[in-house]
Amino acid sequence: MSGTNLPATVDQIFITFTHWVAHFFPSAFQPIVADVLGVIGIISVFPGLFAITVLLERKGLGRMQNRYGPNRVGPWGLFQPVADGIKALTKEDVVPFHADNVVHFLAPLILLTAVFMGFAVLPVGHHMELMNMDAGLLFFFAMGASSELSVFMAGWSSRNKYSLLGAMRAVAQMISYEVPLLLTSVIVVMLTGSLSLPRIVEAQAGYSGILPHWYVFTPMGFAAFIMFGIAATAETNRSPFDLPEGESEIIAGYFTEYSGFKFAMFFIAEYLAMFSISGIATTLFLGGWAAPFSFLTVVPSWFWFFAKVMCFIFVFIWMRGTLPRLRQDQLMNFAWKFVLPFTLVDLVVTGIWRFMGEGILRWIVCSLILIATYLIMGRTGMVRKPFAPRSYRYAE
């Protein structure tokens, strides 16, 4: 068993470990022990990744904005997340006098729980998913949807106009962008014929020569991937869609009135939502745990999953350092007048792709339809909008 095939052994090392731990227990408890171990894995790995990501984000943003970023705590500021954690734990928990206590207390708990639940169906490696559900994709989006209510609860229960404004913005934005998010994943479901995430990954795991069969390398898959990325950025309230917490307008949005560890919970939940939506994008379009080239399959599958997720995180940070914030009307117009219609066209193209059979012809036809749609919709969207070279105005 051991030593016969080293890459496969390393690939399945966590599964082997779970079985090893479980075999110390009576057989009736073994499935429960395996599940508990999986849960422990999820709630230790992803918050750990969160700590690293926060540091990376602050460092990366610092680099983009010509400043240092955190560099005082430990070598290169490495212990900054630890210091932040201690600070959050020791700070006083201030609740506004007029706040709705129960709802105010429940909101961060529900948000964090819903976000954590989403990880249960993510296949982070070969055979490495906590639950292999028939309707895994649906479960993921159901959990994402239930986090919206807790955002509203947080904003409403604070009895603060900025909180309420932030919550209204957040909920409106999340509902608007959830539609294209779901529709783009329907494209993947149409291509695979299954809602089960492991099945979706397996459908993309083959290779032609050394190149993988990822859905992003098909015309409608690529278009869907871009739209999914836009919708995912909006779902996680990241820049340029960070209106719900626009600091210059509404302080911190729906979690203005939270302090201490409750604030930290919102912070964690935001980053965990980033990880889970990156994970689902990886699973749907980038082949999940599959290696990018056939000769790289010796590297363990879980490494590829986390490498791809971290690529997404890097793009998120990069966009935050690059793009300015949208206005509310721009946000809504973009969602309903560009992203949604384009996704619908993409759905139709997926149907055409399915029924045209193998061959180069369907590549040409589908690509042409998508490019034409993109150009026409982009052009018509720009009609009657004044476009001119950027003009600068300076204070006298």
Added chain:
Amino acid sequence: MSPVFYILSIVTIAGGLAAVLLKNLVHCALAVSVAFAGLALLFLSLDAQFVGFAQILVYVGAVAILVVFAILLTRGSDQPRESFFSRTWGIGLVVAAAVFAVLGWAVLQSSSALPRESAVPVASVHDIGVALVGRYVLPLEIVALLLTAATVGAVIVAMHEKDGTR
């Protein structure tokens, strides 16, 4: 009947009761979403994954949010003034009980019309999909048409009326 069923029933009924009895409308809406979530878990405990998750996605994720939005955009989100419970809780209970009685009567009557199934029916997502676009494709399309009409209507209602023209 397993303990899970009883726990979920208690949660669902408590959510429903709170939705009827509480005075603050936003609290009612949140309680309704608890009841929705309880129902979804009941579906899940019956191995109906698709229905359960769709229930969470649509009702907790969208309907509850829209209810809350409607309450906030109109009125009634003000603080309750005197008692914690709504004054018309009696009437609310009667109406709910009447609706429940009619539904329960209909369900009990229909049990004789349906064939008795001894084994637990297995309905995978795949089967549901095949049934939707196979046998039940006409109802599906009618519902789709209805929803499209409703969407167009909503857009027309919400559209800005141009000056002088309608």
